[in-house]
Amino acid sequence: MSAQKRHAPSVFRFLVLHLAALTVFLVGYSHIALISMIVFYLIRYWGISVVYHRYFSHKSFSTSRTFQFILALIGTTSGQRGPLWWAAGHRKHHRYSDTEKDVHSPHNGSVFHSHLGWLLKEESLETDFELVKDFTKYPEIMWINKYHSLGIVLSFVFLFIFGSYLEVAFPSLGTTGWQMLVWGGVLSTLLCCHVVLGLNSINHIVGNKAYPTKDNSTNIWWMFPLMFGEHLHNNHHYFPSSHTAAFSNGEIDLMGGSIRMMEKLGLVTNVKKPTAEKYLGDRIDGNKDLLIKPIALN
Numbered sequence: 272m273s274a275q276k277r278h279a280p281s282v283f284r285f286l287v288l289h290l291a292a293l294t295v296f297l298v299g300y301s302h303i304a305l306i307s308m309i310v311f312y313l314i315r316y317w318g319i320s321v322v323y324h325r326y327f328s329h330k331s332f333s334t335s336r337t338f339q340f341i342l343a344l345i346g347t348t349s350g351q352r353g354p355l356w357w358a359a360g361h362r363k364h365h366r367y368s369d370t371e372k373d374v375h376s377p378h379n380g381s382v383f384h385s386h387l388g389w390l391l392k393e394e395s396l397e398t399d400f401e402l403v404k405d406f407t408k409y410p411e412i413m414w415i416n417k418y419h420s421l422g423i424v425l426s427f428v429f430l431f432i433f434g435s436y437l438e439v440a441f442p443s444l445g446t447t448g449w450q451m452l453v454w455g456g457v458l459s460t461l462l463c464c465h466v467v468l469g470l471n472s473i474n475h476i477v478g479n480k481a482y483p484t485k486d487n488s489t490n491i492w493w494m495f496p497l498m499f500g501e502h503l504h505n506n507h508h509y510f511p512s513s514h515t516a517a518f519s520n521g522e523i524d525l526m527g528g529s530i531r532m533m534e535k536l537g538l539v540t541n542v543k544k545p546t547a548e549k550y551l552g553d554r555i556d557g558n559k560d561l562l563i564k565p566i567a568l569n
C-alpha cells in the first residue's frame with residue numbers, strides 16, 4: 272500500500288472528528304448532554320490510562336484472560352486504535368524518550384508534530400508486534416487490536432439510541448439522539464485524544480521534574496482535572512511499571528486508586544509498587560513526604 276493511501280485516511284479521520292465537533296452549535300445544549308460528555312470522557316480516559324497505558328504497556332498489574340479482554344474492549348471506546356498498537360508505540364516512547372528515535376518528541380521537531388503530526392504519518396499506523404510479544408499469543412487480543420473501531424462505534428450507537436429514547440420518554444430533559452451523539456460521543460472522544468496526546472507534547476515541555484530522568488518528562492499539577500494522575504508524567508517515567516504515579520504527599524493519582532480498588536474486588540493481582548528507598552532517595556524536588564506507608568510497598 273502506498274504512503275499516500277495510508278496517510279490520507281488518517282488526516283481525513285481527524286478532520287472529520289474536528290469538524291463534527293463544530294456541530295455542537297447545531298444540536299444545542301442540555302444538562303444531560305454535558306453529563307454524558309463527562310461520563311464518557313471518564314470511561315475513555317480510564318480506558319487509555321489504566322488499560323492501554325498501565326496494563327498493556329507497562330503490565331503494572333495482572334488479571335485473568337477474560338477480564339483482560341473486557342479491559343481491552345473498554346480501551347477501544349477511546350477511539351485511539353487497538354491496545355497492542357498503543358502499547359507498542361508507548362513502549363518505544365519509554366525506550367527512546369526524547370532521542371531521535373522517539374517519534375513524538377517535541378525536542379525532535381515542532382510542538383504540532385509531537386502532538387498530532389506524527390500520528391498522520393503512514394508508518395505511525397502500523398502495530399510493531401515485536402514490541403508486544405507478551406500479548407500476541409492471545410488471539411482475542413489480536414482480534415480486538417485489528418477491529419479496534421468496534422468499541423467507539425458501539426459507544427456512538429448507544430449514545431444516539433439512548434438520546435433518541437430520552438427525547439421521547441423524557442422530553443423535559445431537552446435532549447435528542449444527535450445531541451447525545453455529539454456531546455457524549457464526538458466531544459468526549461476529541462477531548463480524550465488531545466489530553467492523551469498532550470502527554471507526548473506538553474508533558475515533555477512545560478512543568479517540573481521530581482526525578483532525575485534522562486528525558487524531558489515533567490509533572491504538571493494543573494492538568495490533574497483532566498489527567499487524574501497521568502499528569503505526574505515525570506514520576507511515571509522514573510518508575511514506569513508502578514501502578515501509581517503518586518509517591519509523595521500532595522500528589523494524587525486516581526487512576527492508581529482505581530487499580531487498587533480492582534485489586535480489593537479480586538479483579539486484578541500482582542499490583543506493582545516501587546520501593547520507598549528508591550522513590551524517596553532519588554527525589555530531586557525536596558518533596559520526601561511519604562504518601563504510601565512503607566508497609567504497603569514491595
Ligand SMILES: [Zn+2]
Nearest residue numbers: 470471488504
Ligand atoms: Zn513521556
Ligand SMILES: [Zn+2]
Nearest residue numbers: 328361507511
Ligand atoms: Zn508509560
